[in-house]
Amino acid sequence: MIPSASRRVGVDPLAQAVRRALGLATLGSLVLGSPAVLAQEVASADTLETVTVEAEALSLVTEGADDYRVAQTSTATRLDLTPRETPQSVSTVTRAQIEDFNLDTLNDVLESTPGVTVERLETDRTYYTARGFEISNLQVDGLRLPMPYNNVHGDMDTAIYDRVEVVRGATGLMSGSGNPAATVNFIRKRPTYEPQASVSASVGSWDQRRLEADIAGPLDEAGRVRGRLVAAGMESDAYLDRLSRERGLLYGVLEADVTDSTLVTLGHTWQQNDTDGNMWGALPLYDSAGNPTEYDVETSAAPDWSYWDVETHRSFLEVQQDLGDRWALKGTVTHLDMLSDTQLLYIYGPPDAATGRIADNQLTLSRYDRHLEQWVADLHAKGDVDAFGRTHQLVMGTDWSQSRNQQTSRYPTESFDAGGQGLPPLDDWNGSYPEPDAWVAYPTTVGDATVKERSVYGAAKLGLAERWTLVAGARLSWADAVGEQYGSSQETDVDNELTPYAGLIYDVSDWASLYASYTEIFKPQTEINRDGDFIDPIDGVSQEVGLKAELFGGTADASLAVFRTEQNNVAQPTGEKRGAQDVYSGADGITSEGVEVTLAGELTAGWQASVGYTYLEIEDADGEATNTYIPRHLVRATTSYRPAALDALKVGARLRWQDDIERDRDSADGKTRQEAYALVDLMASYDFSDRLTGSLNVNNVTDEKYLTSLKWDQGFYGAPRHVMAELTWTY
Template identity: 45%
Template sequence: MTEHSYSLTTQPAGPRARLSALALACRLAPFALLLAPGAGFAQQTDDPLVLDPVDVTAERAAVPNVTERSDSYTIGATSTATRLDLAPRETPQTAITLTREQLEDFNLTNATSALQAAGVNVQRVETDRTYYSVRGFDVSNFQIDGIGLPFSSEEQLGDIDTFLYDHIEVLKGANGLTANPGNPAATVNFVRKRPTRDFQAEAALSYGSWDTVRGELDVSGPLDEAGRIRGRVLAVQQDGDSYLDRYSLEKTVFSAMLEADLNDRNTALFGYSEQRNRPNGIMWGALSVYDSEGDPIDYSRSKSFAPDWAYWDTKDKQAFAELTSWLGGGWQSRVSLNYREISSDAEQFLAYGVPDADTGAGLFTYASKYDRIERQLLGDAYLKGPFQLFGRTHEAVVGTNWSRSTTRWSSYDDAFNIPLPAGFDGDYPRPDFDNGLTSGADYTTYRRSVYGAGHFSVTDRLKLILGANHTRLDSSGYQTGDEHSYAESKTTPYAGVTYDFGGHYSAYASYTKIFSPQHLLGADLTLLDPIEGDSVEGGVKGEWFEGRLNASAGVFRTEQENTPEYGGFDSGAGVSYYNTVDAISKGYELTLAGQITDNWEASAGFTHLFSLEDKEGRTVRTYVPRNYLYVASTYQVPQVRGLEVGGSLIWQDDTSREQGATAAGETIVTRQDAYAVVNAMASYDIDEHFNVALNVNNLFDEEYYTSLYWEQTYYAAPRNATVTLTWAY
């Protein structure tokens, strides 16, 4: 629920003082009327009662939707869809929020585990590269505090740590208004923790399977007596091995922020964050899972082809600043500037091929020394607030954003096509990588956008959202020796409507266009054509207990041209290439999130695809599940004060991938049967400051592939557990 704060004064009040002023005025008003001369019922007078005029002003709080320490699985309002603060019931699309409470309850410390709990299908193709899909399409729109990240590297996003974020918003369906380029799957918005006006501190130490140790520290509060200057420092150190042979990961995360009230109307924020991943024994590619007869190969779940010298180090540095201004009359502006630098350094080893069904031979080598750096400069400015029209109050937002993204990478390859012995176990000497540059890229992409939207109160029940985004995208440079260049301009409209009925329910519908230039390469190693299409969604939403419980049921249809599908690996150029299909996705989605009773919190959702086909009616993207269910729930046991227990479930139906044909011409199909992964948790408050928690993942030790997105894959983690001790003040 969007927070509103008020001030009974003829001068603008600071954000901190407004709420207390309103509360005091409401409490004293009845007594003031009773004590006023002539106001008592026993006294009558012919003179009318005249009160001095009172000026009531309304301002939105700077950060109205903070979920940490809220004990809630839902949120009051989000702005991912339109920049306007809309409650879930007011947003004409399916919107899911992973709150800080849910992230901590189930120990969801990285994006891979967290997004699974929001109905996002995770395609983990390698140990350190992950794709995400929603409603049959890949997710490419990622934001931090509502600012889009242009063409971000999926390998870093696959293990982005969640400790720095208050909550994660997942807006399903196309969003071409604030997240241009448009994408039909979803927009994922990571919302940062921010400095707090009151002092608070938290430290945690955890130990888990495969000797995984993690320490966390979070300190926040005022830096001066008046609380006008506030700071926050967050840090994470994690180190551990893995169920996979030879794989280990060391991760360091740090963030520092300073927030200052420049005056009663302006607040500035400055910050810096950094995440370093140091994995060893990484997979590049995975396991060949079928033999020359097309039969599946039986591996142990720890099997990896990666040698111990392989690594893929990444560093993600971000510097950010913003100025938020309260302009009076409910109007607010924000100007943001972000700089992001993602760098990676890797030595990788690929074992590829199809083992012979009789001898087991048939795998070959490919090694690469890889360096990449991507520098992004992003700016965003918007103005939003209420206005009067035809005797009713409406809301509007107008804004602009721009970005410059420079990408450079180089690959030095070695150990080409050397046969590997049958039963290869990852034992291979490190090559010298002295053959010179094999391939590389150097290109710059500019994005310039203007956008605007209005939330129109047509009647008390009928609300209309209309908006548009006009974007120009320019890119120039080269990739794998060919020109990487395009110049595109596109206007993407957005329309949504909600209608309240029955006190607790709203019907909704929305429509938007899709447009997104691609940075992926086709089989001819040239850029794929831009993704284009449209998306429509409609349904019913419900809200109960003053917004503490929300639910939705919606149907959707998305048509998209030039949808990329992984085609293979070009060993000559050292890059993956993609084919395109024109796909139409139809289905429905159900969600529930929030407080069912005083002791019971839950978050759940189910997605069903009626069909995912091309324009000729042929089934496409068979590696994407047609049914996906997620449930997470916790219960505070009233008989044992401080005890909380819970569980979560991820279920998907069967998937498959055509892998080619045998020598006899029979089609080879790799299949993954339907599976369910159950996780459990228990937490106990030792006292008001200390808590101990146990999390068990894959409780019933389900065995399944991580993905069929590529022709190679590997097994997901077996049952594992983590114990965490937390101190909070």
């Protein structure tokens, strides 16, 4: 068991002093270790042969290869590190995995990621967890993406991404504020130097149809200007009653070599999600007598007039400047504009045990609109420095973000005449329920809050000795918020919040390393203490030790990690008042401990695999098991094989297994349980020629019936057995 980290709660001055000293010393060393200061050291030191950095890349491109691994990643620290050099648990879902198993949405990708659970609470709103905490940090090309409410509206299409990288544990160095769960980093496809194109068409169960096109290459004879255009469209009914979806996607990106040392990239993504027959909340999981409802898989709690439409625009501008002497400067500005529009019906409480009916007073309706606008900017320099006979890598930067979240909800009052009909047993319901005809006339609840965060950060990969490497960094942050959401103040203010990062790696051989890391993340709080000041941020701390190895001649990465993750200084009410406001104090929060084992890459010629097993213990401050809706045992595995004797053929399988989960009922005695289950998916593809490939996917081949989540006191069932056939032409 890993020893507990120093706690902020209880005012341990020594622990706080040590933590701040570590962060300040690391940040100071990065500044002092800049090229100008180290020049004198370099002049007198014997240096090893160096590698010139011509352009910055977050990691190697995975499209066009069968690989289930990447050789390099920078999600955790912005340093270019191999998975073995990264002192945290890292997993990547590559382009090959996405295409092999038709992982067309973020939910599909994360359901294939070791250590991550996808909490599908509603048809169009999803939460994600890792190591016992909600994932609250997303990145696109390494640039943090603020995530209000820790959830995603609609489906994020993956057609524009080369891969998705996930770093588990506290990731405050690059993510800023959030939970100590994980960071999910989407790496976009980029223009290519050689012309290429592809078109794919697929059809599947429930009348699903998808068309995708991708074209890239140089736009001038010299190849100094390059472009890429990706378009995708999907429409489908669903296994759930009344549910249907349409999704459109366009992504365009241009990059130009403005000079021999300057690269400018400009891109924009548009995505439209239109869903009809969507659920707000889900199905009651027990009746008024506490009996499990056990609905049919296709049962839905959505009326026939419900819908949820989400339109997203995301633009970005990047400028990369080669500074010479193996250093580069990169600046990025990105803008997100998301609009949501939906009509909803929600069921409160359980159905009547005798009749299965749900009364009108157990229902509420809403017309909900949301506008989320975000600006994020980052400027950083990265490069190599030779000192003391070794080559070290440094990165120093600053970033800024502003996120404004506006929401409006209209709720019909008792003046709305529903005719007293309520709902019949949901298994027999056809979706008929009166639709309000004048939403604008009903009482309106609004929310409007703006969150700003800015920081300076630095990180270094330092070669301490022949087998010893130190990866260390620190982030200094300022964050503030104004406004309110549904009558609850969002105001908070954080100054000079220091987030340290430290990892030590020891190479026990040419192919294996031991590592230990200490990482943090913070989360601002809106509550006040006795003095009227905001409670200090929640302190998320991760400690991890493990073994990483490059196996099978370096074609696969394996890892074994033992971790402890906790939240400290969580606001708890004291029962006191300061004027009209409640007074809070900091207290211990949730602690999770566990083990993770992963393997990713080529195991033998033609055989690719990505496998992960996670064991978790999650306890509250009193040592009692909590968040019991999260599996304690979790397996994620994908594999494919291309036989040498018939290399036009590829076959594969995906396994998602979890053990029993449960939750205490909100309005009845007892617990709701979901037994352990395994979902097995199979795939096969065949190259009819160098240009044409056909594939077939069969998901949930055993037709398992399972609830998609127990995070809430409601839920719905996952998809039964279904198939997808696809043809792809490439150039």
